[in-house]
Amino acid sequence: MGDSAVDEAAGSGRATGRHGRAALLRLARWFDSADTARADALYAAAFAAWPARRLGGAGDETAPATGSWWNAPRAHAAPPRPAGPVPTEPAADHSAQRAALHAAAESRAHWRRAAAAEVHRALAQRTEGGARIALDPAAAGVLMELLTAALGSGDPERAPVTAGDMELEVRLHAGPAPDARLTLASPDGELHLDGLWLQVTDYRTTRVPDDTPADAPAGDGPDDGPEQEPPE
Structure with missing residues (x-):
């Protein structure tokens, strides 16, 4: 990558990073002096072009950051969701709990x-x-x-x-x-x-007679006791 390519990238109006043209020139020199493996690592580090390691799940092997997708271990992807509506879970059966609560209420009322x-x-x-x-x-x-x-x-x-x-x-x-x-x-x-x-x-009796004192002795009335015969 020569100065002409860097000049073209800098003059195209694209963002050139924090240091502008000087940073692109330094990066170009690194690319120019690097071999193939080092250039791939440099490109991935400079532009965050890391390959995807896994699509999903967990694996024992780790794919190298510089490895190609063609040579990386196969990912253990999650199975696709079935087409059509997903079946809903059946409603929980609380009949036993309701019966227990009803029995407890009936027992307490009894x-x-x-x-x-x-x-x-x-x-x-x-x-x-x-x-x-x-x-x-x-x-x-x-x-x-x-x-x-x-x-x-x-x-x-x-x-x-x-x-x-x-x-x-x-x-x-x-x-x-x-x-x-x-x-x-x-x-x-x-x-x-x-x-x-x-x-x-x-419950229906809203009032009881209260005109007789509660501590009045029994047999105090004129009609109490057995009837006696008049003397001869």
């Missing part, structure tokens, strides 16, 4: 209904005096839910309050009983309620 029935039986009558009610943990939990809702709706020491659960079909009533001390006991501990009475009814 135990809550059983706990609500226990609360209903234990508090079917209004508590009096120093009553003590023993409940298992599940029933105590249901009662605490109802009691929290009832106490949040008003002040039971002033007037009766109520809270119900339509799903469990129970309703808790609480009202003032100044001399009462109620103990709710469960394996998790005890809760003492002073000055209150409790009663649990079905």
